[in-house]
Each structure stands twice: as C-alpha cells, then as structure tokens.
Amino acid sequence: MTTMQTTAPARSSRTPFLVELYRSALGKKYVMAITGLIFMGYVLAHMLGNLKLYQGAEEFNTYADFLRRLLYPIMPESATLNLMRVVLVIALVLHVVAAAQLTAMNRKARPERYRSKRDFVAADFAARTMRWTGVIVLLFVIYHLADFTWGWVNPAPEGASIYERVVASFQVPAISAFYLVANLALGVHLYHGVWSLFQSMGWVSRRFNHWRRMLAVGFTVVVIGGNLSFPIAVLTGIID
Amino acid sequence: MNLTLRVWRQAGPDAPGRFETYEAKGISEDSSFLEMLDTVNEELVAEGEEPIEFMHDCREGICGTCGLMINGRAHGPELGTATCQLHMRTYSDGDELVIEPFRAAGFPIIKDLVVGRSAFDRIIEAGGYVTVDTGSAPDANLTPVPKETADLAMDAAACIGCGACVAACPNGAAQLFTSAKISQLNVLPQGQPERYQRTLGMVEVMEEHFGSCTNMGECEAACPKGISIDFIAMMNKDYRKATFAGRKAG
Ligand code: SF4
Ligand code: FES
Numbered sequence: 252m253t254t255m256q257t258t259a260p261a262r263s264s265r266t267p268f269l270v271e272l273y274r275s276a277l278g279k280k281y282v283m284a285i286t287g288l289i290f291m292g293y294v295l296a297h298m299l300g301n302l303k304l305y306q307g308a309e310e311f312n313t314y315a316d317f318l319r320r321l322l323y324p325i326m327p328e329s330a331t332l333n334l335m336r337v338v339l340v341i342a343l344v345l346h347v348v349a350a351a352q353l354t355a356m357n358r359k360a361r362p363e364r365y366r367s368k369r370d371f372v373a374a375d376f377a378a379r380t381m382r383w384t385g386v387i388v389l390l391f392v393i394y395h396l397a398d399f400t401w402g403w404v405n406p407a408p409e410g411a412s413i414y415e416r417v418v419a420s421f422q423v424p425a426i427s428a429f430y431l432v433a434n435l436a437l438g439v440h441l442y443h444g445v446w447s448l449f450q451s452m453g454w455v456s457r458r459f460n461h462w463r464r465m466l467a468v469g470f471t472v473v474v475i476g477g478n479l480s481f482p483i484a485v486l487t488g489i490i491d
Numbered sequence: 492m493n494l495t496l497r498v499w500r501q502a503g504p505d506a507p508g509r510f511e512t513y514e515a516k517g518i519s520e521d522s523s524f525l526e527m528l529d530t531v532n533e534e535l536v537a538e539g540e541e542p543i544e545f546m547h548d549c550r551e552g553i554c555g556t557c558g559l560m561i562n563g564r565a566h567g568p569e570l571g572t573a574t575c576q577l578h579m580r581t582y583s584d585g586d587e588l589v590i591e592p593f594r595a596a597g598f599p600i601i602k603d604l605v606v607g608r609s610a611f612d613r614i615i616e617a618g619g620y621v622t623v624d625t626g627s628a629p630d631a632n633l634t635p636v637p638k639e640t641a642d643l644a645m646d647a648a649a650c651i652g653c654g655a656c657v658a659a660c661p662n663g664a665a666q667l668f669t670s671a672k673i674s675q676l677n678v679l680p681q682g683q684p685e686r687y688q689r690t691l692g693m694v695e696v697m698e699e700h701f702g703s704c705t706n707m708g709e710c711e712a713a714c715p716k717g718i719s720i721d722f723i724a725m726m727n728k729d730y731r732k733a734t735f736a737g738r739k740a741g
Binding site for chain 1: 497499510560562563564568570589591594595596597661662663664694695698701702703704705706707708709711712713720721723724725726727728729730731734735737
C-alpha cells in the first residue's frame with residue numbers, strides 16, 4: 252500500500268547517510284543495533300571455535316593457527332584476523348560512545364526522579380541493567396585480551412601455546428569465577444539486546460514478532476552455555 | 492473505606508515540593524480515584540486549606556487530561572485504564588497511596604500534581620497532520636483503504652495523548668506517543684505525501700524534549716489505550732527511510 256511517497260525535505264545532501272542518521276538519538280539506536288549484530292556474529296563464532304578445546308591441544312592450537320592464516324595466501328598472514336579486529340574495535344567504540352551519549356540524554360530527560368518507589372511492569376531486570384552488564388562485559392573483554400591475546404596477565408610460562416594458556420588461566424579459581432560472572436552478565440545483556448535490536452532496526456511484523464524473544468533466549472542460551480562450559484571443564488579436569 | 496494518602500504538594504513550577512499526608516475517610520469503593528480526591532479536597536477547602544490540584548476533564552477515559560503516578564505506576568495498577576477510570580474498589584481499606592505527578596523534563600510541574608504537556612503539541616505541530624484541500628467534503632470512498640490498514644491506523648489513533656508512556660518510561664522517552672501519532676497517518680494513503688517529512692519533523696522535536704528509547708516496554712504497559720510498541724519499530728523504520736530519502740532528495 253505505498254502510493255506516492257514524495258517530498259522528503261531536502262537537507263544536508265552532502266552529509267553521508269550514516270553520519271546524518273547518527274545525529275539523532277534514533278540513529279544512534281541504529282548504531283547500537285548494527286554494532287550489536289556484529290558482536291552477535293563474533294560471540295557466536297568465538298564460542299563455536301572454542302569448542303575445539305574439547306578436541307585437545309593439537310586441534311585447538313591448529314585452529315588458532317588457522318585464524319591467523321585466514322584467507323592466506325590471498326591475504327598476508329594475520330591480515331584477515333587483524334582486519335576483523337579493527338572492525339570489532341571500531342564497533343566497540345561506536346557501541347560504547349553511542350550508549351554513553353544516549354544515557355546522558357536520558358538522564359537529562361528526567362532531571363527529577365520519582366520520590367516513590369517505581370513498580371515496574373514490563374521493564375525487566377535485563378533491560379534495566381544494560382548499562383551495568385555492558386560495563387562488566389567491557390572490563391572483562393580488556394582483561395580477557397590481556398590474558399589470552401597479549402598474555403600479559405596469563406599465569407602460563409613464557410612461550411606457552413594458546414591451549415596451555417587457557418588451561419593455566421582457568422585452573423585459577425578466581426579467574427574462572429570472574430569469567431563465569433562476566434559471561435552471565437553478557438547473557439543478561441544479550442537477552443535484552445538481541446530482542447531490542449529488532450525494535451531499533453524497525454524489524455517488525457505481527458506474524459513474526461513472537462520469534463524475536465525466542466531468538467534472543469535461544470541465542471543467549473547457546474552462546475553463554477558454551478562459554479560457561481569451558482572454565483567448568485578445566486576446573487573439573489575434563490580439559491587439562 | 493479509609494485510606495492514607497501521601498500526596499506531592501508543590502506551590503509552583505520552581506517551588507520546592509514535598510509529600511503531605513492526608514487521611515481519606517469514608518470513601519465509597521464505587522467512587523472513582525478522582526472522586527476520592529474531590530472528597531479530600533472538599534475537606535481541605537472546609538478547613539481553609541489549599542485543595543490538591545490535579546488534572547482532569549472528561550472523566551470517562553477519552554480526553555487524555557488526567558494522569559497521576561500512583562504507587563509507582565502511571566495511571567495506577569489497572570492495565571488499559573486512565574486515572575479517571577480507576578475505581579476505589581481496586582484498593583482495600585487501610586491502604587497507603589503515594590501520589591506523585593508525572594515526571595519528565597518535557598512535562599514541567601505547574602502545581603501539585605498538574606504538569607504541562609505542551610511538548611506533545613510541539614511534536615504534533617511538527618507533522619502530526621495531513622495537508623488537505625478544505626473545500627467541500629470529499630466523496631467518502633474516493634480513497635479506498637484496506638480493512639487491515641484502517642484497523643491499524645485506528646489502533647494508533649486510539650492514543651489520547653495523556654503522557655503516561657513518558658511518565659512510565661525509565662528514560663522519559665516519548666516514543667510511544669510520537670510513533671502512534673506518526674503511524675496513524677503514515678499507514679494511510681492520505682498520509683503518504685507528507686510521510687517522510689512528518690517522520691523527520693516529529694522525531695526531531697520529540698528528541699528536543701524527551702529521552703531515548705531502550706525498548707523496555709514500560710510505556711505499553713502503562714498506556715490506557717493499549718498502544719503497541721510495534722508502532723515504535725514502524726517509526727524507526729520510517730525514520731531510516733526518511734533520512735535516506737531526504738539525502739537523495741537534496
Ligand atoms: S501512547 Fe498511550 S500512554 Fe502515551 S500518550 Fe498515547 S494514550 Fe497516553
Ligand atoms: S479525564 Fe479525560 S481521560 Fe481521564
């Protein structure tokens with residue numbers, strides 16, 4: 252039922268579409284959603300790849316090597332991996348900056364808080380704690396990189412393989428505990444985020460709407476289930 | 492029944508406010524919430540005190556004037572019910588009710604429980620209309636509208652502009668109101684010529700006054716007319732298209 256959709260106001264024709272979109276809060280929500288989608292792809296691939304831990308050191312280290320040589324020799328060694336890292340870092344910065352800007356806007360929109368206790372009906376725990384789960388995940392990501400990617404805080408001796416680093420780390424209960432907590436926070440973040448991005452992207456259809464929550468739950472359970480299993484498997488000696 | 496009220500009293504826009512405690516005695520459970528406040532006010536006037544100012548007009552759930560935050564819920568605990576349609580049978584003898592005004596930067600307090608909602612008018616002015624020839628009335632079936640489309644537009648048009656969505660939103664966002672007012676026109680053939688202009692204009696003004704949506708759905712639960720957050724997603728989609736089209740047109 253689209254007849255004559257004409258006359259959109261002619262404004263700032265030289266500004267690129269995405270920059271124009273980012274100016275508004277609605278546009279920033281698009282940025283949150285699109286970068287969120289990138290992270291969804293990333294956390295799913297990350298979890299699936301790490302399942303190789305269960306196949307032993309050799310398989311796992313070969314997988315790590317494969318990542319480094321992705322698309323090699325078309326691309327120089329590590330180039331594809333680094334490219335993906337660049338995309339992820341840009342997405343992360345956008346996600347965090349947009350979130351901070353929107354949070355500031357929302358604080359301003361209710362300068363006087365309610366004095367009585369709010370009785371929420373629909374706003375669940377996950378939705379109301381996105382900022383905090385987000386911050387926990389962010390801190391965890393930094394630690395996680397320092398542990399496994401850069402090896403700065405990893406307990407394994409210098410020159411250890413990635414498999415040895417993973418096992419050495421998870422054998423320390425405190426590290427495993429932090430890992431478990433951070434993944435639960437990520438799960439809570441995903442539970443709301445995966446559902447929420449459909450709204451922000453304007454993906455709505457009365458026929459498919461009920462699938463959105465199911466997808467969010469399914470995705471969260473799969474990714475977080477897999478992630479949580481790794482430290483537990485190391486602590487219980489299934490992986491050593 | 493007898494109730495204890497803790498009511499927000501504020502003499503003016505910039506005056507400091509505070510809760511005052513009142514006893515509402517001998518309230519009939521058949522009376523409405525606003526009638527209960529009337530009863531309390533009569534006593535206050537009899538005692539020579541300032542009555543509690545609150546918003547009301549039609550008292551039949553259709554004008555969107557009333558609106559109170561009652562025990563942390565906009566329009567009180569009944570779903571799909573405006574404050575004026577809330578009845579005292581919802582409560583039991585001895586209950587304590589905390590009554591606050593709707594709070595948002597876009598809804599400044601004028602006095603006690605009365606807030607200004609002119610920001611909504613600014614949003615409507617930015618595109619919540621269709622430009623039509625105001626000559627003689629057009630033929631009724633000149634523009635055919637499919638049944639589903641008409642129903643959808645009617646669902647959006649049910650919004651009475653009460654502002655409970657903003658009041659309930661933890662972010663003080665006006666997405667539900669704005670998307671309803673955009674959608675009621677954007678889904679109809681008559682709304683097409685100004686569709687994108689309308690969307691860009693109304694969203695822009697909305698963002699000047701209110702917060703940003705985080706898809707919590709609290710607005711939908713507070714809405715006395717059951718406006719669906721589907722309209723928010725539809726607005727987001729039209730906004731994306733409008734931004735893209737606006738760039739091409741320029
Ligand atoms: S969307 Fe619902 S809650 Fe918001 S102004 Fe309209 S009727 Fe009131
Ligand atoms: S007074 Fe008109 S809707 Fe409540």
